[in-house]
């Protein structure tokens with residue numbers, strides 16, 4: 614793993630767009646999947662541990678096999694849309710100190726069918742993250758999954774900065790047949806989403822990134838992730854748990870890098886997802902976090 618750590622360090626010194634391309638090459642290597650070391654449940658979803666990889670690292674389904682080598686609890690693939698979408702022009706990501714990022718990828722995806730064709734043979738817990746610009750986009754994709762692929766869970770991403778706040782409602786009549794998590798962000802109407810989620814047996818994914826201005830990105834603004842998100846994310850998680858009560862399953866993401874943070878978050882959440890810490894320190898982070906002392 615020394616080589617991976619060295620590669621991770623090296624990537625700190627190159628432009629994030631170049632680092633992203635280099636990383637894409639490495640992440641496409643088809644490594645063998647880790648043997649599921651532990652059993653963990655989040656709602657009715659079964660995973661290999663409490664710490665998974667968050668949506669956005671593998672948007673296309675090409676990297677899930679590589680990531681599964683590092684024994685994450687689960688891998689969230691996507692967000693997807695019904696059809697391919699190019700996303701924003703580069704630069705789409707920039708580093709922010711300490712250990713944070715701002716990104717405006719613009720929901721780039723090859724479309725749900727391509728993503729499913731790439732992950733369907735992988736024997737590892739995969740959550741599929743669905744995005745959409747309308748209720749129909751979500752419905753079409755859920756129907757597609759019901760016919761072609763049964764993931765361990767589905768995330769409904771209703772909090773992407775790319776929606777520009779116009780899409781807020783969770784489609785009520787979706788029956789995915791697997792655990793559903795609604796992914797909220799700092800600007801979501803938490804109470805309304807939780808009321809619906811609790812009624813439908815859905816869980817929550819807390820939190821997406823925080824919208825910030827950044828002139829380095831082609832979009833001029835993006836979502837803040839990583840260490841700087843942690844304080845805000847934890848506050849949102851506390852509010853979400855307070856409103857939801859103990860029974861609604863909650864998956865937390867937002868700036869988790871260390872065992873002490875993981876233990877703090879797992880007092881309120883049922884599982885955790887990481888992304889920015891993986892981009893800074895390689896996917897080995899997921900394995901180390903799943904082995905933290907004091908984490909069941």
Ligand SMILES: Cc1cc2nc3c(=O)[nH]c(=O)nc-3n(C[C@H](O)[C@H](O)[C@H](O)COP(=O)(O)O)c2cc1C
Nearest residue numbers: 667668669691692770838839866867868887888889
């Ligand atoms: C480059 C990048 C792309 C992302 N893409 C998505 C996405 O497609 N769908 C989604 O629900 N969240 C997306 N996210 C948000 C992450 O899943 C996660 O919620 C957020 O980054 C906070 O976790 P972190 O601080 O561990 O990165 C993305 C984040 C980053 C940094």
